[in-house]
Amino acid sequence: MVHYGCAKTDSGGIECFVEFKESTSARLSVNRRKIGAMARFIELLATIGSFILMLVTLPFSLCFTFKVVQEYERAVVFRMGRLKGGAYGPGTFFVMPCVDNCVLVDMRTVSFDVPPQEILTKDSVTVSVDAVVYYRIKEPLNAVVKIANYSHSTRLLASSTLRTVLGTRSLAEILSERETISHTMQSSLDEATDPWGVKVERVEIKDVRLPVQLQRAMAAEAEAAREARAKVIAAEGEMRASRALKEASDVISESPAALQLRYLQTLNSISAEKNSTIIFPLPVDLLAPFLSLGQHQFRQPLPHTS
Template identity: 35%
Template sequence: MAILIVLALVVIFAIVLLAKTVKIIPQARAGIVERFGKYHGTLTPGLNVIVPFMDKVRYMIDMREQVVTFPPQPVITEDNLTVSIDTVIYFQVNDPIAATYEIANYIQAVEQLTMTTLRNIAGGMDLEQTLTSRERINTGLSTVLDEATGRWGIKVKRVEVKSIDPPVSIKDAMEKQMRADRDKRASILTAEGQRQSAILTAEGNKQSAILNAEGAREAQILRAQADRESSILRAQGEGQAIQTVFQAIHDGSPDQSLLAYQYLQMLPKIAEGDANKLWIVPSEIGKALEGLGSTLSDMKGIPANSGGPAKRVDLGPTEPALSSPDRARSEADAAVQAAIAEANASANGIREQVQQVEPPVDPSADA
């Protein structure tokens, strides 16, 4: 029985001895070995053997890059405003021996160093610069921490400012200021839009007025040209008509007989009309007709008898040339003689009708 107890004790001692001798270090970690309280060596990842009861793995250092976030720290800016800044630090242990023996707690040391450096940097800037200078704060923190933690065996990879929170009253004032700035920019943009709209509208009205004026001017010019052409054509037509009539008169060699015939032709037109119910023919109509020719013959330019062929008036290229002037003159004379004979016949007929209608005049009554 005693032998079994001894064997059991030996087995337990062997197991403990083996556990004290063999050390397994995980990947990306380093073990700091002390012998009798003094640094003896550094264990690398894998299976390691140490002297039991003499060597001891005092610290296990994580060699991976670590991310440490610190609670928001109150910082006073240059314009005496307190802001809360939250930071994040990325660092890595390069020298496990220095990280173990040069600093007692490198995490706490980095936090305090970050706090003091952040207050130093933000103390030299006002609130607006602090809120808009994140990159400047990050760069300043990285430089100071890298210089300070180099002797601790720590490499600061990156420093980031998570948030910068000003006081609530400052937030309200900033929001009001930003709202006022946005309202100002909106008003400016609205005014510029209205100005551009008014300018474009005025330019459009100007162009429309110019085009309307040009159109009215062109229309007036065209109407004036049309009126001028119409007046010219009308005047030319009237001139040609007058020339034609004048030519016909000259061709006919008019005398007092033709004028008497024209007068007789106007007599029936006097009786025309619905209002002419009664037409009184004077008894002296015959004598009036006989003296009409002699009276009109005294007019300037109208002879009592035509003295031979009349001189032809040239009407220009619009009038066809006469192939036989003598024949045309003879035809005109025949037409005039026929008109005179018709006028005499009409005058005789009218004289007879008057004599039949009018009672005989008693000469003794006049006496």
Template identity: 35%
Template sequence: MDLFVVFFIVVVLFVLAYKGVKIVRPYQKAVVERLGKYQRTVDSGLVVIIPFIESMRKVDLREQVVDVPPQDVITKDNTGVIVDGVIFYEVVDPFNAVYNVVNFYQAITKLAQTNLRNIIGDLELDQTLTSREMINTQLREVLDEATDKWGTRVVRVEIQRIEPPKDIVEAMSKQMKAERMKRAAILDAEGYKQSQIKKAEGDKQSAILNAEGKAEAIKKVADADKYQTIAIAQGEAQAILSVFKAIHEGDPTNDLLAVKYLEALQKVADGQATKIFLPLETSGVLGSIAGIGELFQDKDTTPKE
């Protein structure tokens, strides 16, 4: 009998401990009720409650994800698109999260679908496809404001898919292909234009360099001719001065000058000209020639012994 009592007491204590001692994880908070009335909110750790009188409901504070199912939405220009997304939220007030909403998942899903239809309904198809960030921002603001009384905070909203009808997709594909071909043609034309410009600039630079080279060569040749002419002139001048000096130092007579004059006339007469012009100042030379002739005559008339 005593053993049965001990066993009963142990079982009762175990049940009381199981019902009265709770563990709250670090990412959780708990709401404690006493006889169905809110009593307190407890943090993580070991929590002791009164068994069968108090109850505890745990609330997860980690960021959680809600998948918004795909739905058909009509844009402003009456084009049907299929849209879905995901919502990231976290609980910031366990009391409101427990007592202000029955099924948070269903509530935020329906709220997101309704506001998503409203936002996309105000946009045309092109704006819808190119304004995902704006749609995400507007939807997050609306959901965050609406779920504030539920003790939650919407962290971010991401639109996963915006799918237009197949005929619209095909038309957009053709338009994109035409735009790409147009850009390719423009790039080809720009490339050809740039290549022609570069080629013309290269030809221009080549012609300029060739002209500068020819000009420099002509200048060098002219400088060489000039130097040659100056050297020849200086040489002739030196020769003339030497001859003139030698003549004056030799003190030539008229007879010698007359002989040289005759030698010069012989060379002049060897040309192809039919007429020979003699200088006017030749009286002295001619007189010397006459004197030389008289000398030869005197030798011829000398009597032989």
């Protein structure tokens, strides 16, 4: 940093000066460059020593210098603590012994069970819910560099997300809208784990366990609802049957022969069951003349005797 200034001298004159000062940021940058150059020099020496050691111990060193990565794996290599390029694999690649550190990352889909969570729903009902989460690694570098243990972190995040999402739903919504809740959880988890290089593919609600008292209350409610529907259906059936009987009686009343045929058909159905007793219904119309005659005789005055 450069400073300009002027000052009076003892003789009365004016003296100008230019002062050069080194700022703190400049000193820090210089120190960083020195440390970086020293680190690169040490890394170069270590690499050369590792290469010489590999040449001396041939062919045994080939067992440690060549790495094989499967189709479903990726390798992240660190040289003296620094990340070396991108992810390696699948296939074979070369590493320096004692200098390079190789970390394998499985790219296949992994599933785990979320432990049962005691959740208080929106309508103040305590339920126990467990789920299954399916995820995979899409960025091996982020999964190794940006998170210490991506598997454990994803499990903890899934448990907290399950409690958060279900805490905003009522019991009826939890029981009837499982697919919607699963999609909501999957979106929340995928957004949170994206910086870690983890892709949450699917979330499924396995089981929702209710308290025993609540199960009994819901069973009694469902049974009462079914009984009410059964009574309504029976009443509707009786109403339709009475209407059909009324229409049938109107048709039979128009033809006396129809009533006789119906009477004979009833006798035929009774005799087919081999009953020892047969009841013959007597139409009231046959008794009407006798009833009217009896009433006429009862109304005549008795003869007077002297």
